[in-house]
Amino acid sequence: MSRLIIVSNRVAPISEGGMAAGGLAVGVYDALKETGGMWFGWSGEIAGAAAPELKIEERGPVTFATVPLTRRDYDQYYRGFSNDTLWPTFHYRTDLTHYDRHEFEGYQRVNAWLAHQLLPLLEPDDVIWVHDYHLIPFAEALRQQGVTNRIGFFLHIPFPAAQLLVTVPPHDKLMRALCCYDLVGVQTAPDLRALRDYLEHEAGGTVSDDGTARAYGRTLRIGSYPIGIYPDELASLAEAGRDGRHLKNLRQTMRERRLIVSVDRLDYSKGLVERFRAFEKLLELSPNHRAQVSFIQIAPPTRADIQSYQQIRLQLESESGRINGRFAEMDWTPIRYLHRQFERAVLASLFREAHVGYVTPLRDGMNLVAKEYVAAQNPHDPGVLVLSRFAGAAQELDGALIVNPVDVTGMAEALDRALDMPRDERRERYQRMMETLRRNSVSVWRDSFLSDLRAVPQ
Template identity: 35%
Template sequence: MRQSSLVVVANRLPIDDNAPPDGVCEWRRSPGGLVGALHDILAHTPATWVGWAGGAGPAPELPDIGRLRIHAVGLSEAELADYYEGFANSTLWPLYHDAVEQPVFDRSWWEAYQQANRRFADAAAEVAEPGAAVWVQDYHLQLVPAMLRERRPDLLIGFFLHVPFPPPELFMQLPRRTELLRGMLGADLVGFQRAQGAHNLAQLARRLLGAKATDRAIELDGRTVRTGAFPVSIDVAEMQSLAARPDVVRRARQIRADLGQPRHVLLSVDRLDYTKGIEHRLTAYSELLRDGDVKAPDTVLVQVAVPSRERVGHYRLLRDRIEREVGRINGEYGRVGGPAIHYLNQRFDRAELAALYLAADVLVVTPLRDGMNLVAKEYVAARTDGDGALVLSEFAGAAVELDEAFLVNPHDLDDLKATLLAAMDASAAERSARMAAMRRQVTRHDIRAFTRAYLRSLDDSGALAASVTG
């Protein structure tokens, strides 16, 4: 077994689901998300990624991706149902997103969550060199840091939560709250997207564990666990390069032509998830059409909804509701050859996404709650022409950094409608000024800056950050 000095542990491997076991693995990427964030760093760094390959059954042997070693963890059908679909995505996910959907507490799911976390911890312990750094990712694996510390106390262990970390009054609802908290605090460094996450953790550590805790450090069992905010970002250079490619520029023009050369193209790119505010957005857009504030095909909305967690019942029902609503809106307000909404429930490659970003006058990013939202940053990076407008939810982590966007409360439909109109009606000078400020922010705080900041906090010698980011 080959070992690595840097090990990333995440629920999913960053590979295409259809990659043959004896073939060449390719990066599996969707808009935003963990793989999108870490792609550029780990594609060129000697490291090992531990994760589930997709599908039920034993762990397959998979080839490396460039210099990145791939180590698969197998999950049974029952574990997928109880650990992944159950505790991770029906208990933790909704609760961590302000209980937008009611979380489900099922005692049988906890055992599967523990068992799966043990398997990931065992795999990480196996592939980590003595004294290696292990970077554990996200809510699926909150028990792994403590489990790994029991197995390998020699390791430097980081944990990063990509989703929001809830306030104490929500977290306290969890039946296994203390175990989950201790699991996270097995790390040397716990990172969040926003400072509020570290504040919430400190409050919970004091209340549940009697720990001495501040927003920057928690003392527990003779150890000091450091905490902090590290807003995740994107590979700005990659997106700018894509947006400058002649074929992508031509494709952007073709998209506008295919849409009928409307005056305004509104674009939304989301995973199909109830936290993304898609239904609220459709309602607001429908009311704008109803009231005559916008008219099809003079204005069109392109809604990309990337398939997500299709095995989970909530998500299948959400897809049905959205598709019915899109059909209703197009039936009432569309024209022959000119629908009011172009709805695409599919994945797109990076070049096509860049073309969509270039074609859009307004990107509408209105989640009800989001850890960061990298799609917003991708749009800003792609707009090297300095044009375009971003409508951004106040409840997305990106709103803290991109405060020159048209910020909106997506729960307030009147505010959402007014903000959409303001973005569409903004002058060229206003769009340019807002975009210039956002581009400065995104360029200065790209994925390399995020990785350097986190890894330097994990290893204050600076050697780890230098080995990964150069």
């Protein structure tokens, strides 16, 4: 079988027994171990004065090939165009989009440089799978250097409506580069509709019912491939950690109160402020929940050198302090806001303990936390998932209580319903969602994408 080459912005730190929790890390590393191959990308390090050097490390059948970035490249490619232009636009936050022509030039330059670093490592029959918005021009750069291998691209974040995408000044160049891939995958049917709409109405192309697209003089395939998890492994992890130190300490402080839990990166796309205000509204509208339920929000830091992320942290600290000041009692704190990382096993056991999983992003590609919360539940007495309609997971998890994350009162009403839901209804919803998670696991996502990519004619 041909070798698989994974290309991503960051190469996830992998160790047996301590694998990173993200779907990308879990799914593609398993594929690499099965078939043999290479994982190529940025090491996460910033190079000093010397020119960045490629580092190659062999671990069994998998080769890890990483390069650092210079400070200039990091600022323009990663911090600049990727996360100050593409990220907010693709998450429907054009009010936060910042565009700088020099940063776009840096984005193109780094993609071309990364492609040049990979070029001597390639073999003629390698299959190349590129991941996420940082690397849209990567295939175009490889094609310009004569690479004819099959190259696929998967977008882990939402694909925006065409009228949003055109607000990015070089949108035509981005989409022209995207069409250099042989297969482009997105998370959901709405994402696929948005991609098709752009290709047909902005690029003047055509898209057939079978997903064959023709645009910019290229023919490619497009499709939706919802990423999943390994639900039974997550369930085992949750069960194994139920008597751990963190959970024992939590039970002592909760004193039989019910628990609502959220876990998100600290990001404006996650709807954290609206979530806090909806919990406040719950305590207003349903006083019976006061001193009877606590809300834990875990929001690990991310992109701390970007101003908009600094602002959301200050806003959350202010909101949690204000709500706690309004409702707290001597022995009860309504909101516990934790700005730190926790191990995956701890989070899984926390999900199992929680009566409500509270996942309400303003916009999200998939949101695997929603799936992990469901998988972690006690089958005999499961909790309830309250889920934003704008998370990709809402397309699959019809057993959740689906909410609009800008409707604060509506979310409060959903929390009230979740906390009072009878066990039989909770079990029926849980069983329905677990069937979906098992049917659409991360291995199904991975294998279906790679099967379609390998079937593309050359």
